[in-house]
Amino acid sequence: MNAGREQLAAARLYGILDLGYVAEGDLEAAARALLAGGVDLLQLRAKGLGEDEVLSMAGRLRPLCRVAGVPLIVNDFPRVAAEAGAAGVHLGQDDGSLRDARRLLGADALVGRSTHSPAQAAAAREEGFDYIGFGPLFPTPTKAGRPGIGLGDVGGVQGGPGADLPVFCIGGIHPGNLEAVLAAGARRIVMVSALLQADDIAAATRTVKNRLDEL
Numbered sequence: 001m002n003a004g005r006e007q008l009a010a011a012r013l014y015g016i017l018d019l020g021y022v023a024e025g026d027l028e029a030a031a032r033a034l035l036a037g038g039v040d041l042l043q044l045r046a047k048g049l050g051e052d053e054v055l056s057m058a059g060r061l062r063p064l065c066r067v068a069g070v071p072l073i074v075n076d077f078p079r080v081a082a083e084a085g086a087a088g089v090h091l092g093q094d095d096g097s098l099r100d101a102r103r104l105l106g107a108d109a110l111v112g113r114s115t116h117s118p119a120q121a122a123a124a125r126e127e128g129f130d131y132i133g134f135g136p137l138f139p140t141p142t143k144a145g146r147p148g149i150g151l152g153d154v155g156g157v158q159g160g161p162g163a164d165l166p167v168f169c170i171g172g173i174h175p176g177n178l179e180a181v182l183a184a185g186a187r188r189i190v191m192v193s194a195l196l197q198a199d200d201i202a203a204a205t206r207t208v209k210n211r212l213d214e215l
């Protein structure tokens with residue numbers, strides 16, 4: 001197993017720098033706060049921006065992630081991830097195949113898939129993705145227009161595909177519902193708006209990370 005996959009296997013908290021919540025000029029400060037708080041992976045998610053802009057932002061994040069020893073994942077754009085020297089890419093259901101991403105990024109890159117049902121989670125495992133996001137568990141403005149799927153399938157996906165690949169539960173998770181998500185069987189989570197909108201991003205991140213590390 002390469003170093004990135006070892007880190008992925010141990011990862012509990014996946015942070016996303018979502019440009020819907022972070023002004024471009026605050027990119028480094030927000031990244032530093034998430035990293036200081038202990039995120040295990042950091043994704044750059046910049047909906048609506050072009051590949052050139054995302055490439056430039058990924059270039060700003062890469063040294064911070066390297067110093068922190070945290071893999072940088074680029075959302076949506078395998079070519080940008082490759083050019084930026086990121087550790088991997090995250091692909092939605094309509095963002096292309098694992099095979100095409102691997103062609104650009106190579107065998108060592110971490111390639112994740114968004115999944116919204118147990119069937120999609122099983123399909124992502126079959127295809128050979130390195131990890132999945134599973135959700136949105138709850139409706140969330142961060143991914144507007146997509147219904148929450150609830151907690152009912154979390155345990156089954158964690159115990160099924162999750163036996164072979166890391167499953168990160170995502171969508172509408174915040175400190176107030178974290179215990180319910182964990183009680184449903186989640187072992188790894190993504191928290192976006194609840195961290196990025198916290199008064200102290202690093203402290204909020206650390207609190208969640210410490211809780212996940214108890215599992």
Ligand code: TZP
Nearest residue numbers: 136140142143171172192193
């Ligand atoms: N994919 C499914 S839900 C989601 C993504 C990117 C957004 C999660 O953000 P938040 O703010 O933690 O609900």
Ligand code: MG
Nearest residue numbers: 076091092095
């Ligand atoms: Mg996408």
